[in-house]
């Protein structure tokens with residue numbers, strides 16, 4: 001593990017009941033990078049995300065975050081250490097307002113003054129949310145809900161932001177906006193990002209490094225530019 005490694009997953013296996021899901025998965029995300037994990041539906045991407053969060057048990061192998069072995073840590077402890085997930089399927093409360101969702105999402109922020117500052121930062125970065133603070137999250141458009149899921153992770157100032165298919169189900173123009181946000185969070189706010197996606201072209205265009213996962217196994221790992229030029233893009237398995 002180099003000094004620059006933020007999270008290092010080594011030889012992790014997981015299974016659902018007796019069915020193996022992740023098979024000998026090893027993957028590193030470097031500090032300051034966007035690292036994408038590409039794979040088709042059912043490849044095991046969300047299982048990998050849940051394993052990193054400790055919501056699915058790693059069965060063998062290890063996970064180190066900022067140099068500490070977190071393999072046996074609770075989900076709560078991992079989040080407190082600075083891992084946040086933005087996912088359309090985890091986290092937002094549809095019957096609560098955008099503002100309440102952001103306040104509840106900021107569960108690692110304990111000081112009211114700091115929370116107020118963080119909310120202001122979020123309103124500046126996500127003006128679309130500022131204009132909808134009193135709207136119930138369940139009535140937001142798909143793109144707005146995606147922005148809310150990202151904002152409620154970002155408000156905690158994560159050291160590692162994991163984004164689970166942020167572009168899923170969105171219109172092309174909104175997809176472009178989502179990838180612009182990914183780039184800005186990385187380049188402007190210096191957040192290291194693990195970007196889980198099926199949209200390989202767009203994800204690679206904002207990433208330094210990428211992994212291709214197929215049937216629970218890492219099929220390929222390499223520089224984003226190399227993957228963009230590789231046979232995988234001609235003959236996509238995603």
Ligand SMILES: Nc1ncnc2c1ncn2[C@@H]1O[C@H](COP(=O)(O)OP(=O)(O)O)[C@@H](O)[C@H]1O
Nearest residue numbers: 016017021039040041042043044045046047048
């Ligand atoms: N809790 C679960 N119990 C049993 N099988 C599951 C569970 N969650 C996911 N799976 C199965 O594991 C496989 C990988 O799922 P997932 O990690 O969600 O894939 P992806 O996010 O790449 O689409 C799928 O075949 C899925 O049906």
Ligand SMILES: [Mg+2]
Nearest residue numbers: 045046047165
């Ligand atoms: Mg998934």
